[in-house]
Amino acid sequence: MTQPLIQMQNVDKFFGSFQALKNINLEVHKGERIVVCGPSGSGKSTMIRCINRLEKHNSGKILIGGRELTDSEKDIDAVRREVGMVFQSFNLFPHMTVLRNLMLAPQLVRKNNKSKAKEIAMKYLERVKIPDQANKYPSQLSGGQQQRVAIARALCMSPEILLFDEPTSALDPEMINEVLEVMEDLANEGMTMICVTHEMGFARSVADRVIFMDLGEIVEEASPQEFFENPKNERTKLFLSQILSH
Amino acid sequence: MSFDITLILDSLPKMLSGIGLTFQLLILSGVLGLLLAFVLLLMRLTEKWYFSVPAQVFIYVFRGTPILVQIFIIYYGLPQFEAIRESIFWPILREPFGCAILALTLNTGAYVSEILRGAVLAVDRGLLEAGSALGLSRNQRFIYITSPLAIRLGIPPYSNDVISLLKSTALASTITIFDMMGIARTIVAETYAPYEIFISLAIIYMIFTFFIQKGFGYFENFMSRHVKK
Amino acid sequence: MEAITGWWDDYFFASIVVLKIFMASLLLMVIFGLIGAAAKLSNSIIAKKIANAYTIIFRGTPEILVVLLIYFGSAIALTSLFQLFDPSIKYVDVPPFWAGTFAIALIVGSYATETFRGAFLGVEPGSIEAARALGLSNLQTFVYIRIPEMWRIALPSFGNHMLSLVKDTALISIIGLNELLFVAEQATATTGKPFTMFIVVGLIYLGISTVITLFVMGLEAYGRSHLRAAK
Numbered sequence: 001m002t003q004p005l006i007q008m009q010n011v012d013k014f015f016g017s018f019q020a021l022k023n024i025n026l027e028v029h030k031g032e033r034i035v036v037c038g039p040s041g042s043g044k045s046t047m048i049r050c051i052n053r054l055e056k057h058n059s060g061k062i063l064i065g066g067r068e069l070t071d072s073e074k075d076i077d078a079v080r081r082e083v084g085m086v087f088q089s090f091n092l093f094p095h096m097t098v099l100r101n102l103m104l105a106p107q108l109v110r111k112n113n114k115s116k117a118k119e120i121a122m123k124y125l126e127r128v129k130i131p132d133q134a135n136k137y138p139s140q141l142s143g144g145q146q147q148r149v150a151i152a153r154a155l156c157m158s159p160e161i162l163l164f165d166e167p168t169s170a171l172d173p174e175m176i177n178e179v180l181e182v183m184e185d186l187a188n189e190g191m192t193m194i195c196v197t198h199e200m201g202f203a204r205s206v207a208d209r210v211i212f213m214d215l216g217e218i219v220e221e222a223s224p225q226e227f228f229e230n231p232k233n234e235r236t237k238l239f240l241s242q243i244l245s246h
Numbered sequence: 247m248s249f250d251i252t253l254i255l256d257s258l259p260k261m262l263s264g265i266g267l268t269f270q271l272l273i274l275s276g277v278l279g280l281l282l283a284f285v286l287l288l289m290r291l292t293e294k295w296y297f298s299v300p301a302q303v304f305i306y307v308f309r310g311t312p313i314l315v316q317i318f319i320i321y322y323g324l325p326q327f328e329a330i331r332e333s334i335f336w337p338i339l340r341e342p343f344g345c346a347i348l349a350l351t352l353n354t355g356a357y358v359s360e361i362l363r364g365a366v367l368a369v370d371r372g373l374l375e376a377g378s379a380l381g382l383s384r385n386q387r388f389i390y391i392t393s394p395l396a397i398r399l400g401i402p403p404y405s406n407d408v409i410s411l412l413k414s415t416a417l418a419s420t421i422t423i424f425d426m427m428g429i430a431r432t433i434v435a436e437t438y439a440p441y442e443i444f445i446s447l448a449i450i451y452m453i454f455t456f457f458i459q460k461g462f463g464y465f466e467n468f469m470s471r472h473v474k475k
Numbered sequence: 476m477e478a479i480t481g482w483w484d485d486y487f488f489a490s491i492v493v494l495k496i497f498m499a500s501l502l503l504m505v506i507f508g509l510i511g512a513a514a515k516l517s518n519s520i521i522a523k524k525i526a527n528a529y530t531i532i533f534r535g536t537p538e539i540l541v542v543l544l545i546y547f548g549s550a551i552a553l554t555s556l557f558q559l560f561d562p563s564i565k566y567v568d569v570p571p572f573w574a575g576t577f578a579i580a581l582i583v584g585s586y587a588t589e590t591f592r593g594a595f596l597g598v599e600p601g602s603i604e605a606a607r608a609l610g611l612s613n614l615q616t617f618v619y620i621r622i623p624e625m626w627r628i629a630l631p632s633f634g635n636h637m638l639s640l641v642k643d644t645a646l647i648s649i650i651g652l653n654e655l656l657f658v659a660e661q662a663t664a665t666t667g668k669p670f671t672m673f674i675v676v677g678l679i680y681l682g683i684s685t686v687i688t689l690f691v692m693g694l695e696a697y698g699r700s701h702l703r704a705a706k
Contacts, residue, residue, distance in 0.1 A: 054375050080381040091376035095394045095472060104390060105380035137472035150376075157380060310638075310684035311677045312645035318656065319677060322663065323670035409535070416537035420649065427537060440547035448536040448544070455535035 003066060004029050005161060005192055006051060011060035013046055013216075020046045021057070022216040028161075033187045034194045035203040035224075038213035039239060044196040047213070048163045051194070052083045065160065081109060084154030088166040090146045092138035092153070098125070099134040102153050110157065117156075124152035128182050144175030148182055155186075162186065164195040198243065204228060212236045254442045257433050261447055264426040267343075271415040271425060275350035276408060282355030287362045301359070308356035313414050316353055321345040321421045346418040354411045361407060365400035366392055398470045405462030409455050416451075426450065478666040479675060482658065489655045490679055496576050496644045496654075497637075497683075503580030504640060508587025515592050526588065533585035539646055541582055546574040546650040575647030583639050590636065594629035595621075627698045634691030641683050655679060 006028040013021035020043050028034055036044045049055040050062060053069055053076045062069045064079045093101050102121035106112045112120065125131045128148040130141075138146055147167055154162060164183065168176045180202050187193060187206040197203070203210050203224055210227040212220040212235075220227065220236045231237050289301035308316065324330045324339055338344035369392050377387040419428035430447045434440050514526035533541065546569060553567040598621050606616040648656035659672040666672065 052379055054378060077381055077383065080379060083379070085376075085379035087372060087376060087379075089372050091370075091372040093373060093376070093391060095398070105382060108386050108390070109381040139472060153380070307677075307681060310681045310688075312642040312680055314645040314648075315656065315673065315677050315680060318659070319670065319673040323673045326668055326670035413537040416539050419539070427540060430540075431543070434543075434547065440544055440551065444540055444544040444548070448532070448540055451537055451540070452532065452535035 002029070005032075005065055006194075007061070007063040008047075008050070009061040009063075011047075011050060011057045011062060013043075013050060013055060013057050020216050021050070024060070024218060026211070026218065028192065028194065030160075030192055031190050032192055033206050033208050034211060035207040035209075036194060036196045036211045036213060037198060037200075037203065037239075038219075042213040043216040044213050045165050046216075048085075048165060048194055048196055051161075051163060052080050052085055054085075081157060082160040083163060084157055084159035084161070085163045085165065086147070086150050086154055086167045088169050090138070090143070090150045090170070092146055092150055094138055097135050097137055098130075098141070098149050101138070101149060102156050105153070106156050120156050121152075124155045125149075127155070127185075128152045142175060143171045144178045147171065147175075147179045151179075151182055151186075161192045161194070164193065164197065166196050166198070168197065168199060200228070200243065212239065214239070250439060250442050253437060253439055254446050257430075257437075257443055258446060260433060261426050261429050261443075261450070264424055264429040267418075267423060267425040268412075268415050268427075271343075271346060271350060271418055271423075272408075272412050275347050275354060275415075276411055278347070278351040279354035279358055279411070282351060283358035283362055286355060286359035287366070290359070290363060291366070305356045305359055308353050309360070313349065313353045314417055314420065317346065317349040317417055317421060320349045342418070342421040342423050345421060346415075346423055350411065350414055350418075353414065354407060357407050357410070358404065361400055361403045362396065364403070365396040368399050369395045398466070401462055401466040401469065405459060405466075408458055408462070412451070412454060412458065478668040478671055479662070482662045482672070485658045485662070486655065486675060486679065489653065489658045490683075492572075492652070492654045493641070493644045493679075493683070496572065496579075496647065497641050500576045500580040500583070500640050500644075501637065503577065504584045504587055504636065507580060507584025508591050508636075511584060511588030512591035512595060515588065516595060530585045530588050533582050538579070538582055538643055539649060542575055542578040542646045542650060545578040545581070546571060549574055571647060571650040571652040575644070575650060575652055579640055579643040579646065582643065583636050586639070587633070587636050590629050590632040591625075593632075594625040597628045598624040630691065630695055630698060634687065634695075637687050637691070638684055641680065641687065645680070 004027040006026065008024050008026040011021055011024040012019065022043075024043075024047060026047075036047065038044050046055055050057045050069075051064065057069075065082060067075055067079060069075060069079060092098075093104070096104065099118065099121055102124065103114070103117040106117040106120050107114065110117075122131060122134065125134055128151055130145055130148055133141055133145060133149070138149065141149065151167075167183070168179055171179065176199070180199060183193075183195070183202065184206055195202070195207075207224050210222060210224050211218055212227070212231075212233070214235045220231060220233045222231075227236070228240065231240060286301045286305060289297040292298060320339070321342060324345075330336065330339060339348070373391055373395070374387055377391050382390070415425060416427035418425055419431055422428070424432070426447060430443050434443050437443070511526045511529055514522040517523065550567060550569045553569060554564065557564045557567050602620050602624065603616060606620045611619065644654065645656055648654050651657075655676045656673075659669075659676045662672040663669040
């Protein structure tokens with residue numbers, strides 16, 4: 001087996017005296033699709049935010065593509081170039097058009113010239129099916145459209161890995177599907193993804209593995225079938241009964 | 247007690263002849279103060295204590311003392327030192343105008359620097375995280391994300407500070423500068439008609455305040471035309 | 476520095492004067508601010524217009540101009556008033572202390588008007604509705620819900636208004652009040668050490684500002700303490 005793309009070894013993370021992550025061990029291989037779920041405050045977001053160093057872990061090791069995340073700015077930048085992220089609140093730059101949002105990083109980070117950056121941006125806008133919104137500002141789009149732009153923005157950097165931090169939680173119910181469809185397409189094309197989400201239907205249909213976290217720990221890790229039909233841990237059972245009962 | 251209209255009509259042109267000085271004080275110290283504020287901001291944003299601590303002390307001192315006291319320390323106080331009288335700055339510091347500009351610049355610089363810092367800190371953290379996640383460097387995030395958004399957030403408080411600065415320029419009259427306020431005080435001393443003179447001068451200042459406010463209002467609308475409130 | 480030795484008591488008593496002006500103007504400033512805010516929030520168009528004029532005038536006019544106008548203006552007004560009763564009166568002296576106190580309270584009160592108004596409007600409508608839904612009376616809602624919320628919202632700006640008042644006391648030396656800048660001028664005249672004498676004034680003001688800032692910070696921390704627990 002080849003070397004995993006993401007390796008987390010005995011990772012701990014503290015916020016002050018509160019321990020947000022306890023001894024996390026995780027390996028993700030190229031092309032794997034992982035869904036992370038768990039009650040709020042369980043450390044799901046913190047875990048994926050450690051992967052691109054938006055949060056700094058306190059102990060343990062994180063290796064991305066064999067490169068260890070340390071204080072070295074160079075390594076952090078290198079990792080961030082290869083790891084895309086989609087946020088719960090979209091975080092589109094409000095002062096730039098959709099197109100400029102997409103072109104920014106390819107120009108500044110990948111040093112593409114303007115026309116090349118624009119070509120890349122349009123390619124991914126078409127992929128998320130909203131090329132006609134290119135010249136609008138984020139505030140003129142619906143939530144679902146904004147999140148699709150945010151996905152396209154991450155894709156413009158051609159990342160090896162895509163992290164999703166509750167991408168549908170801030171959306172009105174009728175807009176959730178358009179975003180999930182885009183995510184499913186990406187999954188089917190072989191993108192390596194880690195999704196923190198409560199969308200259990202999505203987990204069932206695309207995930208290779210489901211990870212359940214509680215109180216900063218990985219409690220259970222299983223295939224979706226195992227996870228939903230035959231959960232081992234009591235906490236997992238309780239969680240599933242709470243979210244699936246209604 | 248009567249209101250002497252002819253006195254007002256006579257005095258208005260005299261007072262307005264000080265408008266040039268008032269504007270020079272406002273614009274020179276406004277521009278220099280903005281530059282100073284920016285330097286202080288950068289000093290505070292670095293994580294090096296030998297930059298940020300002096301900037302903080304400077305801001306603390308100039309915000310914690312009356313501007314009139316600052317003007318007096320510079321105008322009356324500095325010549326106490328031989329070194330100042332022999333320095334290359336003496337031609338500026340010898341003149342009341344130079345002292346007024348220096349005091350107003352230092353004062354407004356301290357206040358505006360706090361405004362800029364507030365605006366920088368008010369930029370949504372999520373946007374900076376999005377920038378980080380895309381691989382933008384610290385400087386790139388500051389230039390392309392923080393600055394344009396902070397400028398929008400900073401306009402309303404900054405316009406208030408420009409108005410404060412306009413009002414502070416009137417204090418230059420205490421060190422023998424004949425701006426509009428200085429001229430008005432001479433006229434009152436001669437005619438002893440404070441109502442007529444001071445009220446008409448107040449109206450002139452209010453008109454300027456109005457235009458400053460309007461101007462910045464348009465600027466703000468223009469700058470934030472795409473950003474939903 | 477020894478030039479200053481003979482002047483400590485003068486500085487001390489002048490500081491007391493500054494503190495007295497501060498206290499008196501603080502009280503007046505709160506009154507003006509509350510009246511202004513109440514007028515702006517009232518349904519009366521006339522009250523609104525007057526309050527708007529008040530804030531526009533005092534926020535758009537240099538402080539020194541307001542102080543001078545009120546000092547000289549009130550002297551003239553009072554003189555003509557007294558002359559109605561006793562034509563032999565030539566001139567009525569207005570104490571600079573009160574003219575100055577009144578003037579700076581009016582100025583800062585115009586800013587406080589906006590602060591109080593903003594605080595009133597800043598209270599979550601949801602909290603008020605919830606209180607009403609629970610059956611609290613108008614008065615109970617006001618006392619238990621609105622006032623504490625308003626206080627928390629207004630506190631940071633209110634702290635700034637207190638600092639403005641302290642710093643504006645320096646302006647009253649212009650109308651001849653025997654306060655800190657006045658002492659520094661006299662001390663300079665005898666000792667020839669202007670920098671020393673004016674720096675002392677600056678340090679005294681800095682000290683007063685610091686005490687006020689710490690006081691407000693303490694209040695804010697207190698106000699936040701029970702909210703933090705809720706998060």
